[in-house]
Amino acid sequence: xxxxxPHTIENGAGERLTFKRLVQDPTGDWLEVENEVAPNCGPxxxxxxxxxxxxxxxxxxxxxxILGQAPLSVGPxxxxxxxxxxxxxxxxxxxxxxxxxxWVKPAHNFEYFLTGIYDSMKENGGKQPGAFDGAFLLxxxxxxxxxxDIPGFVKKMIFPIALFFGKLQGKHQKFEGxxxxx
Numbered sequence: 001x002x003x004x005x006p007h008t009i010e011n012g013a014g015e016r017l018t019f020k021r022l023v024q025d026p027t028g029d030w031l032e033v034e035n036e037v038a039p040n041c042g043p044x045x046x047x048x049x050x051x052x053x054x055x056x057x058x059x060x061x062x063x064x065x066i067l068g069q070a071p072l073s074v075g076p077x078x079x080x081x082x083x084x085x086x087x088x089x090x091x092x093x094x095x096x097x098x099x100x101x102x103w104v105k106p107a108h109n110f111e112y113f114l115t116g117i118y119d120s121m122k123e124n125g126g127k128q129p130g131a132f133d134g135a136f137l138l139x140x141x142x143x144x145x146x147x148x149d150i151p152g153f154v155k156k157m158i159f160p161i162a163l164f165f166g167k168l169q170g171k172h173q174k175f176e177g178x179x180x181x182x
Contacts, residue, residue, distance in 0.1 A: 003111060009118040012126030014038030014092075017118070019111050028106030037062075037098040042091025045148040050182060051110050053082045055090065055102040062100065063093030067148070087148050109179050113141050116175070132166030135159035141181050 007019040020032040035055070045067060055062065056079040064080045065071040067087035074080055079102075082088045092098035104110050120133035128134065138147060139159060166172060 003115075007111070007115075009115050010122060011118040012122035012124075014041030014126075015043070015118070017114065022107060022111075030103055030105035031107045031111060032101075032103055034099070034101050037090075037092040037100075039092050039095050039097075042098075043089055045087055045089045047085065047087040047146050047148065048082075048104075048110065048144060049085055049146070050108055050144050051104050051106060052084050053102065053104050055080050055082075055100040058099040058101055060092060060096050060098035061094035062090050062098055064088065064090045108182055109141055109144055112179055113137055113145055131158070131162040132169075132171045135162040136166070136172065136175055139163065140175075140178065143182050 003019065003022075005019060005021045008016060009019075010016045014037060016036045018034045020034055023030050023032060037060075042063070045065070057074055057076050059076060062074050062080065063071055064074065065088065066082075073093050080090065116133060116137045117129050120129035120137075121127070124130050129137070134147075134150075135158075138145065138150070138155070
């Protein structure tokens with residue numbers, strides 16, 4: 001799947017992410033990104049198994065947490081780097097919009113996955129992705145991504161049921177042409 005740049009996605013829950021460009025690199029393509037996060041908003045605890053992510057605060061205060069460590073805050077000009085395979089989350093810890101610039105290396109399926117998650121969240125009132133969409137995307141790209149706030153029981157028991165009934169309803173058609181998982 002090829003996107004036109006810049007490519008902006010919104011999740012309906014106070015987060016906007018712009019993929020500014022895909023940089024072709026012999027060591028692996030990477031994405032240049034910019035995000036804007038409303039106060040008290042941000043993604044839940046998650047992990048990118050194959051991608052590192054770097055965010056430099058342009059405006060506001062970003063709270064960050066690495067699983068098992070105490071949360072901390074960074075401000076304008078400071079950078080948080082989340083290495084591949086390390087569960088983390090970040091949020092707007094201030095009262096003004098949080099704006100960051102950064103990168104994701106290597107790109108792999110990061111843009112496709114987040115576009116699907118954000119679109120589904122927005123369609124679902126900004127609360128969470130729809131059951132079928134979440135089950136499909138997290139199942140298909142489990143080698144790259146995981147959401148730690150989703151209980152194992154839901155992933156093992158509920159997601160397969162959501163997939164089965166969603167396919168019967170034709171919901172899988174919106175993901176035709178989805179890139180292959182790594």
